[in-house]
Amino acid sequence: MSLELDINAAIKAAMLGKKEAELRALRAIKAAILLAKTAEGGNGELTEADESKLLQKLAKQRKDSLEIFRQQNREDLAVKEEEELAIIEQFLPQQMSEAELRTALTGIIAEVGASSPADMGKVMGVATKQLAGKTDGKAISAMVKELLK
Structure with a gap:
């Protein structure tokens, strides 16, 4: 099952469960997938490697934002980034120890x-x-x- 289908199914479940943080993260992943598929020079399909890179990029963005928010004592924003990061990491392949x-x-x-x-x-x-x-x-x-x- 492709990442896009997994994300769509998870979005439906999050909507039914009224899980705002999860929905926010899943929508960000879906938006990134759509942008990658429609990017200039793209063939409209993503390989597993492309999907993995995309998820890693999103996770890295969240980690960087989290660090900045913590430095600026913006715990309210840091919590949102942590929630989204946790959801994104669920779709990432197992990382090396x-x-x-x-x-x-x-x-x-x-x-x-x-x-x-x-x-x-x-x-x-x-x-x-x-x-x-x-x-x-x-x-x-x-x-x-x-x-x-």
């Missing part, structure tokens, strides 16, 4: 032959392609910095 990420990055570092922080670009290029959809870019970057010390 820290141990799994460390193992994968150690393998990539050995594969590229990186030995110092100067080689970070090489490692990041390969890592972001191989681990796309499985973990956040910030987590990859932080772990690579730690491993290349």
Whole structure:
């Protein structure tokens, strides 16, 4: 079942259950899907990888907003972002644990032959392609910095 069909079914359930926060997040996902499908150069269909990237982008936007709202002591807005983030994360594929990420990055570092922080670009290029959809870019970057010390 495609993400779009899942979202439509979830929107109906949220409407029937009168769940405002869930409905807000689901509508944001649906809007992003429609924009991606009708974007210039698009073929009107999204692959699973495209759907995953889309959901990650939405989750990242919520996390960034959440951080900003907390810095500005806007707890009312931060709560809304947290609610939406929780709903979006339900549709994201399972993310890698820290141990799994460390193992994968150690393998990539050995594969590229990186030995110092100067080689970070090489490692990041390969890592972001191989681990796309499985973990956040910030987590990859932080772990690579730690491993290349």
